[in-house]
Amino acid sequence: MGHLLEDLRWRGIIYQETDADGMEETLEKEKISLYCGVDPTADSMHIGHLLPFLTLRRFQQHGHRPIVLVGGFTGLIGDPSGKSEERKLQTMEQVELNVQGIKSQLEKIFDFEGDNGAVMTNNYDWAGPMNLITFLRDYGKHIGVNYMLAKDTVASRLDTGISFTEFTYTLLQAIDFLHLYKNFNCKMQIGGSDQWGNITTGLEMIRKMAGEGAKAYGMTIPLVTKADGTKFGKTEGGAIWLDPKKTTPYEFYQFWINTADADVIKYLKYFTFLGKEEIEALEASVETEPHLRNAQRALAEAMTRMIHGEESLQQAIRITEALFSGDVKSLSAEEVEQGFKDVPTHLYEGEELGLVDVLVAAKISSSRRQAREDIQNGAVSINGERVTDVQYELTEEDRLGGASTIIRRGKKKYFMIRY
Template sequence: MTILEDLQWRGAINQQTDEEGLEKLLDEKSVSLYCGVDPTADSMHIGHLIPFMVLKRFQMAGHRPVILIGGATGSIGDPSGRTSERQLQSMDQIRHNADKLIAQMKKLFEAGSENGIHLVNNYDWWQGMGVLDFLRDFGKEFNINTMLAKDVVASRLETGISFTEFTYQIIQSVDFLHLFQNEDVQLQVGGADQWGNITAGLDLIRKKEGAEAKAFGLTIPLLLKADGTKFGKSAEGAVWLDPEKTSPYEFYQFWLNQDDRDVIHYLKYFTFLSKEEIEALEEKVKTEPHKREAQRTLAQEMTRFVHSQEDLEEAEKISEALFSGNIQDLTARQIEQGFQHVPSSTAPKQDIGLVEFLVDVTNIEPSRRQAREDIKNGAIYIKGERVQDTDYTVTEKDSFDGQYIIVRRGKKKYFLVHLVEA
C-alpha cells in the first residue's frame, strides 16, 4: 500500500490539488513536505495533531517533514475558522510559545535522527522585510477578487475582517514559496480550512517559478465525533499535549472513554497500527464491546506516542487503583493526577479525630450524626482502608507523602484533602 493509499484508507485525505501528479512524484523520490502551526499558545492540543499525524506517516514512509512554527503569522492571526479577530499577543509571548512548541515537535518527530524533522520559523525571513518590498514583490501577485472568493475570507465578510488578518493568506503563500525555493518543499499539508491558503501558495509558486513547478497541496478532513460535534475537547476543556496542562492520566482517560462509534476512526487517524490490527479491533468492538479493547489500545498508543512508556504505565496504574479502590500504593504525584477533579479541601498537618475531620475541617459530612452513622456502616475509607471506629484519629500516616489524604464515602465518592502546615 502506498502512502496515499494508506491515507485514503484511514480517511485522512479531504482534498488534493493534483492526486495523479503527487502520486507520481512520491513514486520517483523522497519528498520534502511541510505543515505549520502558529504559536498562539504554549502547547498544542490534540486537535492540532491531526495534520501532523499525516506528516509523521510521510516521515515513516521515508519522506522529509519540515515543520513551520509561525512566529510571523502567529503575530497577526489566522482568520480560518474564526468569526472574530484574534487577540494579538506580545512578541515576547509569541517567542515563549514558539520555544515550547519546538520542544514538543522535537519529541514527537525525533529531531536529530537520520530522517528527523527540520524546524523553521517564518519570523526568520519576515522580520527584515519592509512594507514596500512586501507590496511590490508579493502584493501585486494577488487579485483581491480571488482572495475575497476564498472560503476563509468569504465567511468573514459579513462580520468583518481587518486588513491584518486579510493579509494572512498572502503571508502563508510566501511561506510556501520560500520553503519551495530554499528547502525543496513540494507539498503542503493542512486542515480542511487551509485549502484556500494552500491553493493561493501554489498559485504564487507558479507565478514566480513557472507553470511547470511541481508543488502540491493536501488537506485533512474536519474530524467530527459520531454525534456531529467537533473532536478534541473533554468535559474539562481542551486536551493539551503539555503534561502540565493535561496530565498523562487525564490524557489516557480521554482516549479510553471514546464512543464505540468513534474509536475505530480514531485508531486509523491517530495510531500507526496496521490495517490488519485495526480491522481485528473493529471486529472486537462488534463482538465484545464490553471489553473496550479498542479504546484501551487507542489510549495506550496515544499516551506512549505523546508522553512515554513510563507515563503510560503510570496512567494505567492510577486507572486500576481507582477502579479497584486499592489506592494505598499510589504516590503523591499519582494522586495529583488521578484526583485532580474530585471535590477538595484543606486540613492542618496535625492529629484530628475522624468525626471532626469529616465535619468541621473538610465538610465532607453535613453533620456529626451523619458522620458517625456513615463510619459505623462502613461507608468511610481513609487511604483506601475502611474505618468503622468513630474514635479513630486521622494522622499524617494516613496521607500520601505528607501531602494529601484521600477520603472515600460509599463506593465511588472521593474527596481530596490537601495538608497544610498548622
C-alpha cells in the same frame, strides 16, 4: 509508493488534494520534502492540532522529509480561519514563549536524525526582516484581490468585518510555501480542511513566481468529528492539551480510553501508527466483545506513549487501576495529584485528627451525627480501606506520600484532605 497513499485513503485521512494524479506520480518517482505549520496561539498544542502532523510523520516513515513550521511571524498577525471575529493580537514575548513550548512538543512526534530527518523552521526568520516595499511589490502584486475575496475564510467574514491585517494572512502563508519551495525544495503542504484556501494561495504564488514547470501540491485532512455530533477534543474541563501541566498524562489517557465505540476505530486509523491488520482485529473486538474495550485501551496506550512517553503511560495505567479497585495506597504523591486533580480538596488546619472531626470540617458529612452514621454504615474509606470505627484517629500513616489523605464516601465520591 502507492502504498503510502493507499494507506492514507484506507485511514480516511485525505480530504482534498490539488492534483491527485500529479502528486501520486511525483511521490512514486522521488522522495520529497513537505511541510505543515502551526501558529503559536498558545504555549501548548492541543489534540485538535495533531492529525496533520501525524500525517506528516507517516510521509517521513515512507522516506520523505518533513518540514515542521512554527509560525512565529504569522502568529503575530492571526489566521482568520474558523473565527467569526478578529483574534486578539499577541505580544512578541508571548509568541516567542509559545514557539518554544510548541517546538518541544513537535520534537516528540518526529525523527530529526538521518537522511530524511525532520527540519524545524520558524517563518519569523524570513518574514520578520521583510520590509513593506518588498511585501507589496514582490508578493502582493501577484495575487488579485478578487482571488483573495473568494477564499472561504475571507468571504465568511465580510459581513461581520475583517481587518486588513487578517485579510493579508493568506498572502503571508503563501510566502512561506514559496520560501520553502525555493530554499528547501518543498513540494507539498499538508493542513487541516480550514487551510485549503491558504494552501491554494501558496500554490498560486509558486506558479507565478517560481517559473515554468514549478510543481507543488496541497492536501488537506478532514475535520475530526464525533459520532454523537459533539466537538472532538473538548471535555467539560476544556481542551485536551499536550502539555502535561495543563492536561496530566492520566487525564490524557482517560480522554482516549473513554472514546465511544462508534468513534474508536476511526481514531485508531487517524491517530495511531498501528497497522491495518491490527486495527481490523480491534474492530472485530468492538463488534464481538465491546465490554473488554480492547480498542480503547490500544488507542489510549498508543497516544499517551507517543506524547508523554512510556513512564507516564505506566503511571496513568497505575492510577486508573488504583481508582478502579479503590486501592490508592500504592500510589505516589505525584500520582495522587494526577488522579485526584479534580476532586474537592480541603486544607485541614484543625488540631483534632478524629475522623468525625475531619469529615465535618471538610463538609464530607453534614454534621457530627451524620459523620458517625456514615462511618458505622461502612460508607467511609480512607485511602481505599473502609473504616467503621467512630473513634478512628488519622495518623501520619494515612498521609499518602506524606502529603494528603483520600477519603471516599459512598461508592463514587472522593475527597482529598491536605494538611
